[in-house]
Amino acid sequence: MSYAELVRHHKKLAQLEHLEAIAGWDEATMMPEGGGEARAEAMATLRGMLHEQSTLPALGDWYARADAEAGSLGAWDAANLREMKRGYVRATALPQELVEASSRAESRSEQAWRKLRKDNDWASFVPLQTEVFARKREVAQALSERLGLGLYDALLDGYEPGGRSADIAVLFARLGEVLPGIIQTVLEKQRSETVVTPVGPFPVDQQRALGLDLMKRLGFDFRRGRLDVSHHPFCGGVPEDVRITTRFDESDFAKALMGVLHETGHAKYEQHLPRAHLGQPVGRARGMSTHESQSLLLEMQVCRSAEFATFSAPLLRAAFPAAAARTPDAFTERNLHLLATRVVPGYIRVDADEVTYPCHVVLRFELEKALVESKLEVKDIPEAWDAGMKRLLGLSTSGNFKDGCMQDVHWPAGLIGYFPTYTLGALTAAQLFQAAEANVVDLRGSIAKGDLAPLDAFLDARLWGEGSRLGTAELVVHATGKPLGTEAFERHLARRYLGAA
């Protein structure tokens, strides 16, 4: 009876989260500026009710009684109860005053950061960022005691259930070791390649039409989702109604296009979560790294492949007839593939290619872990940042805070433990594609025809349909046959960028 009670309760929570998701999407895509204040208040009230409902005094009892029934639950229900409790424990682990103090520090810091970053003003930002980390250490301490995890792992667990920094450190150490050498070799090789840049303008309407067409061909279900425009692209909404967004730049079609394909990867995961379990914790996507693996599988593994260029080149020429006439050489299969695989070490993480991207993440992981564990202080970040950038990417950011340690919203907003999931996602994506190649007949041939049905069938059976039944590590083994490693990612880079067989 108590488990059934909990199921009903979580259904209600999911319905409130549905409204939060749609109102949040509206805020980013549709809401006029003047509506912001009233919306912020409405959202705060909704979130307050969600928190209240997630921590109802009666829940402790229900969980105790549900535990007593646990023996009689099937695999999905047992996993659902496990996921429910995970959320409950995290929601009740922190004293209310700490939640509020932490949230206030983060709001202040994030708001100030928007301006201070533009002004490259690190000195003014230090006290605000210091306050965020000070509160975050207290949060980590409280979570750590409740969860029996290390300080950093207690935060990481919020984004990556079951993720452990010791495991990540092993993977990232390997990447930190091999990537600088790989990058140098790739740069050497690409230096001799001639690449033609397409010349715009690329009208927004044509970009949108192409994006919608490719989403459709690649399996986005428009009966249960939409594409719109927002300042920061995201995948929102609910599994039954997935809202992805992009931002168009008339001088560069590739940015929005690759963004759309990336978000389509997220969206397809949501659209293929197990229907029977939607609205329950076990029916949700399995954490951030798995989610990112789906966007990167589509964007990096599939859509930046030579086979995809074969499929998409004629579509791109048809989508941008004027540009294709202006620079026909830019729209050949070969040139489009070269464009999609340029490697350029740079300061900015969000602009990075797939080869240099992990270096940005390795650096952030090392620093944020040290910050949480009080082995590094905020004032010393720039020095550590510069040293890391030199070591990993051969770039100095000395004095350039704007494009250095102030570039991301994550730390100003208190999102600590989030960064590693980007690269765990990239590793998972490579390993999934490798497993798909081993299991699907002529996977690359079907991609060259723009037919993702074979890949989707593999993902449906091995990953999408599993929701959160398994832990992340188990899910990777279930889907790929082995624990997460760097081998598939390294092979992928060697093959795509170094001409390995």
Place this chain on the structure above:
Amino acid sequence: MSYAELVRHHKKLAQLEHLEAIAGWDEATMMPEGGGEARAEAMATLRGMLHEQSTLPALGDWYARADAEAGSLGAWDAANLREMKRGYVRATALPQELVEASSRAESRSEQAWRKLRKDNDWASFVPLQTEVFARKREVAQALSERLGLGLYDALLDGYEPGGRSADIAVLFARLGEVLPGIIQTVLEKQRSETVVTPVGPFPVDQQRALGLDLMKRLGFDFRRGRLDVSHHPFCGGVPEDVRITTRFDESDFAKALMGVLHETGHAKYEQHLPRAHLGQPVGRARGMSTHESQSLLLEMQVCRSAEFATFSAPLLRAAFPAAAARTPDAFTERNLHLLATRVVPGYIRVDADEVTYPCHVVLRFELEKALVESKLEVKDIPEAWDAGMKRLLGLSTSGNFKDGCMQDVHWPAGLIGYFPTYTLGALTAAQLFQAAEANVVDLRGSIAKGDLAPLDAFLDARLWGEGSRLGTAELVVHATGKPLGTEAFERHLARRYLGAA
């Protein structure tokens, strides 16, 4: 203390209603079809929470204690408390089983109606509609006992607080008496007028651009609102972020345009409600007839006037250059005004002009009142309908249920007591315009220049800024100097349609 408690509580209710409004708007304008089921569940949960919050057991106490403090409250707070209690009494007047039985009957009936209307199948609809009225009579009985009102008035009061059918009957009797004669005279007069019909297509983009331009010129604040497309046009959202919708028809620009102007009237009322009281019951619009008076004031009084044609004719020619070139005679000031004031008695209320429209409402008011009071049975509606249409508009609907008593969603959906507010709104609009003319220097001259600032200043001072501080009847006196009557409306018709001075 208790009043302050109630204020906090109602702020929270308004924030939940904010989310309901935005999610409802999204459902009508943005949501893909497949999202409907999950959305319906989320909305039901939200509405359930709203009902729960509106009927909290603690509220009875709070109201009792707030009443004890009432002497110390200022005018706005006292009015706010009155409005709060009005909502509370209505929310708690009905036993839960009756609410549910009634709601089930209405859902079933409305859903069946969508198909049965198309098929002109009255016989199959009778039992469903009978069930709706049976439950509605029980609802009216329970409300009547609690509110000390007659059966029909107890329902009417939900849409038109303080509205009384005895007063409405007097106004409507007068309209039923004079309108048939006026209509005949107008038809006679218009028979000799030559009107040129503009020939489309009128591209959707051009229609949208014109609509947005006129909204802006007429004072819609786009910092706090939007225009979108939905199947049924409406004005939704919240006062801080008003969402109006329209539907475009490429063969007829006037439909969408007049619809946009109508909804803009609703929207301006919402955008000018008293800021200091937003989120409280007293800060809301004053019931349905006042709201409709604002849409009709803009659409009928202002935008169908000869002066508005002077202003808008060049804008229309510029908006539709191809059509203006095809049929230049259609786009003259005089012809546009003739088009905007055609009178054609017809079967369908929503297509009716302002002269024949009240006849449709008078008929529905008479019948629904008789139905609630068990003086008419559902099976006898068609006969009564046909008799009324003959008497008021000289048209027979015998056997044509589809365009007769099955045309509106209101009765199938259980919206009983709603219809009279349309015509009360028309009477109020005429009386407001008359008062504005008496108080604003050269009102018509400013309209001919497209300048509504003088009219807006009048409305702001006399009506918009009042929110729900006054009752509807008091508000009409406050704004126009006299109680609601038919005189201003009759004079308006005589002046516009019969050439009276």
